[in-house]
Amino acid sequence: MFENKERTDINELGEFGLIKHLTTNFKIRNDYSVKGVGDDAAVLDAKGKQTLVSTDLLLEGIHFDLAYVPLMHLGYKAVQVNLSDIYAMNGKASQITVSLGLSSKFPLEAVEEIYKGIELACNKFNIDLIGGDTSASKQGLVISITSIGYADADKVTYRNGAQENDLLCVSGDLGGAYVGLQILEREKLIYLENPQIQPDLEGKDYIIERQLKPEARMDIVALLEDMNIKPTSMIDVSDGLASEILHLATESDKGITIYEDKIPLDPMTYETARELGIDPTVCALSGGEDYELLFTISQEDYKKLKHDVDITVIGHVTDKNSGCKMVSKSNNVHELKAQGWNAFNK
Ligand SMILES: Nc1ncnc2c1ncn2[C@@H]1O[C@H](COP(=O)(O)OP(=O)(O)O)[C@@H](O)[C@H]1O
Ligand SMILES: Cc1ncc(C[n+]2csc(CCOP(=O)(O)OP(=O)(O)O)c2C)c(N)n1
Ligand SMILES: [Mg+2]
The missing domain is CATH 3.30.1330.10 (PurM-like, N-terminal domain)
Structure with missing residues (x-):
């Protein structure tokens, strides 16, 4: 363009x-x-x-x-x-x-x-x-x-440090970049069929921005330092929440359980996903390109960040045998699979 x-x-x-x-x-x-x-x-x-x-x-x-x-x-x-x-x-x-x-x-x-x-x-x-x-x-x-x-050597946070009973936290909200991409792809197809029609992105600014202009979370690293929290493990969400959870769990030799109703979704992401007939939870789990930070903290640190609106606790670390799971809104337990974006699947 x-x-x-x-x-x-x-x-x-x-x-x-x-x-x-x-x-x-x-x-x-x-x-x-x-x-x-x-x-x-x-x-x-x-x-x-x-x-x-x-x-x-x-x-x-x-x-x-x-x-x-x-x-x-x-x-x-x-x-x-x-x-x-x-x-x-x-x-x-x-x-x-x-x-x-x-x-x-x-x-x-x-x-x-x-x-x-x-x-x-x-x-x-x-x-x-x-x-x-x-x-x-x-x-x-x-x-x-x-x-x-x-x-500093004692600050570096790896994927492999999650401990049982740690809390799993994520910054910002998820799924927006993926839904934004679906809107851009839709408008591209309309344009290719009829170049006279101008793209209709009205009211979709936030999700289009999430796709076109993501912001890496330098501020979260500074915030954690201010709060005197060193995460036990951390990864950024590039391929989708599910895939990143599996990385943390595998590298740490632990299991992780998350709760669907805790996954932070922006209202525009939620509504647009619904309009497009896609499940907003799936957008968060498998969409990718959110570039939020996903990290685990010890229970003692919870009091330090519980009032921060930009960080959401979405689950906790379990033993390895419990695997990686999501408890759905209707209380069913689903195994998490890495169905995120994969360049070799294109
Ligand atoms: N072609 C390659 N040769 C060597 N190391 C690689 C190659 N591709 C990826 N890696 C390494 O594999 C690890 C995982 O990579 P990747 O899944 O791309 O991580 P991220 O999602 O953080 O970019 C990283 O340590 C990365 O440097
Ligand atoms: C044309 C187009 N196809 C697909 C996508 C979606 N997409 C691009 S990169 C990416 C995820 C991250 O890419 P990857 O190369 O796996 O980065 P890494 O995990 O190595 O950081 C996604 C979901 C897009 N934005 N535009
Ligand atoms: Mg990479």
């Missing part, structure tokens, strides 16, 4: 000219970055902390569809999904590298749009862009971002 009329051929700048043009506005802003863009490698200083590194790959046609994703949003989202993994380790994100495979149809102005989104994310989350790689691609747009962060 790129409507800018000006089209400058990337060949006019060449690879190095392009890199210079795109990165010149990015200034190093934090002490962990010794050298950013411009040498054979970036130089970082962990300042006695542990270093967290995570990488994700976004491919046109698999992870995003340029028919309805504006390039600036894509740049912003690509950064968010990567920062989210650093926050899921209970760390502070400080740097990213950005690697691009650009299809030949992309003019300079299109790449500039992606970088506007990246810059917005870097400004908002205090991140240094410290490097990357740029190439032409014959198969559409490819974006790979690596995020780097730091945490």
